[in-house]
Amino acid sequence: MIVPGSESQALGAALAAETGEPLAAVRYERFPDGERMASVEVPADADRAVVVAATTTDAAHVELLQLQDAVREAGVEEVVTVLPYMGYGRQERAFEPGQPVSARAVARAISTGTDRVVLVDPHEASVTDCFDVPCDVVRAASRLATPLPGGLTDPLFLSPDAGAVSLAESVRDAYGRGAVDYFDKVRHSGTEVEITPGDAAVEGRDVVVVDDIVATGTTMSESIAVLDDRAAAAVYVACVHPLLARAARTKLERAGVEAIYATDTIERDVTAVSVAPALADAL
Template identity: 65%
Template sequence: MIVPGSSSQQLAAALAEETGRSLATPTYDRFPDGEGLAAVPDFDGGEAVIVAATDSDEAWVELLQLQDAVREAGATDVTTVIPYMGYARQDDSFGDGEPVSARAMARAISTGTDRVRLVNPHEATVADFFDVPVEAVDAAGVLAEPLPTDLDDPLFLAPDEGAVGVAAAVRDAYGTGETDYFEKHRDRETGAVAVSPSDATAADRDVVVVDDIIATGSTMSESVAVLTDRGAARVLAACVHPVLAANAVTKLRAAGVDRIVGTDTVERGCSVVSAAPAVADALDPA
């Protein structure tokens, strides 16, 4: 059975349809003292596939409870799909006496599952923190599907060199276009930092700025503003994980973004395409 966390109900339903598995209906309650209780009263089967984005501290607790609930209900095989792993960017200690938060979370998850599937983790090395087998799932290619079919001389731009692979995956799925990434340049006299595409020109081209995650939107909106100033015809933003915290959408639109597209690893208004096919392939490889 597919068991959804409360933050991943659309993706879980799509995954159930994609794989032919039944969909459990968990309950998510809260006691007067603020404690949560996630339960799976209709779970019936030996296999459980828990699908739960950990986009908040409450979601982390809920996932641990769902893992324990399906074991209590008789599950003998548990796979935990983490569409978006919160704390993944805290993959190192920031100073003496501070935690490696990604490691702490991974160890907690490992106690209640037989294996983990991570969708486009921000840092691939977080997989090493788990105590059970982990497979990273690349869902970036699905972002090509909702893009306009008439992009003019498209340029797929990553906000930095580390995200070039994500941009290339979208370009490859789209079928045409060029890839590039932004470089940062610091003025020696003023100390001001400017960003610009490393090689490709943007003038009169449709540009898709691609990243694995848009959190606050600050970095991407800065990049988009440069493209707008350089005469890009249209600028679209695409990401696997549309966290879009606080006023991120406003920042992007004000900078000149024509459209934002994301997957349902984090369920937002721009989650117009599902990561389910990629996750299904990882659950049931051919």
């Protein structure tokens, strides 16, 4: 059965439809003192539970642990935990003395209630080593080609840096045509960063900027502005995880983005395609 967290209800339903497994009835409640209580109706014959929960907040982490424990308490033999988006996943190391490795701390807690973990495009590949149970990675960037307009003009797929070129390549390959390049970033000071779109000419071309996460939107909006200055025809944003924290959406709109396309690893109004088919293959 598929057990959705409150932040992943649409993805849970899509995964249930994709796999043919039943979608569990889940209740998300609060006690008067603010404590959460997530509970699951577990059929007597259920032998496996796939808990699907994006942990975008601290509360979502607690809810995930409760869902894991609830199905264990009901006697389910195998628990698989799908983290479409793993909160704290970018804190995979201690950045200064005295700081925690937060990804490891969170991963260890999650590991206690599951037999296996599945991640979708983690920002840092090394985060898989933080879990005490087997951890698999699903690559879903290619799914972002589906919602893109079919008639893009001489399309150019740009990644935010050289290390993320594979994301742009995945989307380009799935789209079927276009070139790939990446932004060069030159830091002049602690606050001043110069962004240039590599060697590719952008004038008159439709550009798709591909990233795994759009968080605050600052770098992405600056990238869009640079492309606009260079007379790109239209600029689209495609991202796996649309965190869109604070004023990110406003920044992108003010920068002149044509459209934003994202998956349902984090359910937002820009979600345009589901990662459920890729997850189903991994399950």
